[in-house]
Amino acid sequence: RHQRDRGPEWANVEELRDLHNVDVTGRVVVIDCVTLWATNFIVDNDGDVELSLAQMKERFDKFTQQEATFIFVTNEIGLGGISPNDLQRHFTDLVGWTNQFIAHAADEVVLMVSGIPVKIKSSY
Known part of the structure; x- marks a missing residue:
């Protein structure tokens, strides 16, 4: 229902891991939520926090290089x-380090x- 109630200016994209593959140039983007995003990495990587964190950082950096808010x-x-x-x-550590x-x-x-x-x- 919440998706139906949004105006046409809202676009909903569900991307499990590869946010950087979504073109958001010139848009205001709300990522909701980082914790769920982290879940996808730690599960796919069999609990490997270091690998999950490295992959998340890489994708975050690529994604946020786009001209967007x-x-x-x-x-x-x-x-x-x-x-x-x-x-x-391990998950708590991953989310904490990702948040930092x-x-x-x-x-x-x-x-x-x-x-x-x-x-x-x-910033001000």
Whole structure:
């Protein structure tokens, strides 16, 4: 229903891993969400965090070389306890390192806490 309710100016693209293959030149792009994107890598790479992170960084860099405005939505999953499950711990590490990488490249970073925006990084 939410897709049907969008105006015609919205285009929905579902790309599991290869965002860089989507031409977004001149557009405002919302990537929702980085955490789900990371899931695709860690599952496809049998839990290999280093390989997943390298692939995500490479694709992120290629994707964001396009002339566009990018908004990345992610989850801060590292604020909870430490899981006894190996894959969950590896996934938490992957998402945390990916978030750091994207935040470093971003002009602005906003953490939403209970619907309240908390500026973490600002370009002005």
